[in-house]
Amino acid sequence: VLPFVFIYPLCKRVTYWPQVVLGICFNWGMLMAWSDTQNHVPLAAIAMWFGAVLWQVGYDSIYAYVDVRDDRSLGLHSTAMRFG
Numbered sequence: 741v742l743p744f745v746f747i748y749p750l751c752k753r754v755t756y757w758p759q760v761v762l763g764i765c766f767n768w769g770m771l772m773a774w775s776d777t778q779n780h781v782p783l784a785a786i787a788m789w790f791g792a793v794l795w796q797v798g799y800d801s802i803y804a805y806v807d808v809r810d811d812r813s814l815g816l817h818s819t820a821m822r823f824g
Contacts, residue, residue, distance in 0.1 A: 744761050744765045744768075745765055748761045748762055752811075752817060752818065753815065753816060755817060756817045756819060756821060756822035757819060757822075758817065758818060758819075759796065759800045759801055759818065759819050760793065760797055762796060763792070763794070763796030763797050763800070767789055767792040767793050767796060770785070770789050770792060771785060771786070771789050800819075801818070801819040801820050804818040804819065804820040804821075805820040807820075808820050808824055
């Protein structure tokens with residue numbers, strides 16, 4: 741997960757999907773906790789993690805919509821710019 745933490749700021753400059761990288765980083769602990777307590781990661785846990793990543797993309801896109809004008813002037817990208 742550490743590489744995702746380092747590439748997140750770069751993603752805002754090269755892709756309209758930095759919220760996906762953020763979602764992967766924020767929700768990785770869910771899979772780590774599951775594997776630590778159960779010694780495996782079942783498909784249900786992966787589905788829950790995927791849903792949490794999508795939730796993160798959704799609410800961070802709404803949050804990012806406030807900064808669309810500034811992001812555009814700075815050359816940054818986000819899902820808010822892509823869909824907004």
